[in-house]
Amino acid sequence: MKADRTTDPRQTRLRERLETIRARSEKSTSWRASTRYLSRLVNRDGYVPVRARLPREDLAFLAGARDELIAFADLGVRLLELHRPQESGGITSDPDNPIQRCRACMWRWPCPTFRAIDNALDT
Numbered sequence: 001m002k003a004d005r006t007t008d009p010r011q012t013r014l015r016e017r018l019e020t021i022r023a024r025s026e027k028s029t030s031w032r033a034s035t036r037y038l039s040r041l042v043n044r045d046g047y048v049p050v051r052a053r054l055p056r057e058d059l060a061f062l063a064g065a066r067d068e069l070i071a072f073a074d075l076g077v078r079l080l081e082l083h084r085p086q087e088s089g090g091i092t093s094d095p096d097n098p099i100q101r102c103r104a105c106m107w108r109w110p111c112p113t114f115r116a117i118d119n120a121l122d123t
Contacts, residue, residue: 021068028061079117085109 041048054062085100088108102111110118 021064024057024061024064027057029055029058076117076121079113083111083113083117 038048038050041050043049082104083102084104086103088099088101100109101107102109102114105111105113
C-alpha cells in the first residue's frame, strides 16, 4: 500500500502513537471496580498496602498512564483554546443571539472539533 503524498509524516507518527496508547489501554484491565474496595484499605499514612498479581499488559499501561493522561489533558486544553466561538459579524435577524463561528476553523459554532471533545468528555 502506497503512502499518500499529502500525508504529513508528523501526522502519521502522532496517529501511530495514539493508536498504540489506545491498544495498550484496551488490553489492560479496568481498575474501576477494585478502587471501591481498595479505597477502604487506606492506612493512617494515606497508603493502601497492595499485593497484586498484575499481567504484563497492566504494567505496560500503568508505566506510562500518568504521562500520557497529562499529555492528553494538555492537548484538550490547547484544542479548546484554539476552537472557541467568535461573532461572525454581518447582519443577523436576532441581535441578542448573533451567529458565531469558530476562531480556528470558521465553522458555525459549535464546530466539529469542539463537539468531538465535548462528546468524548461527556460522562
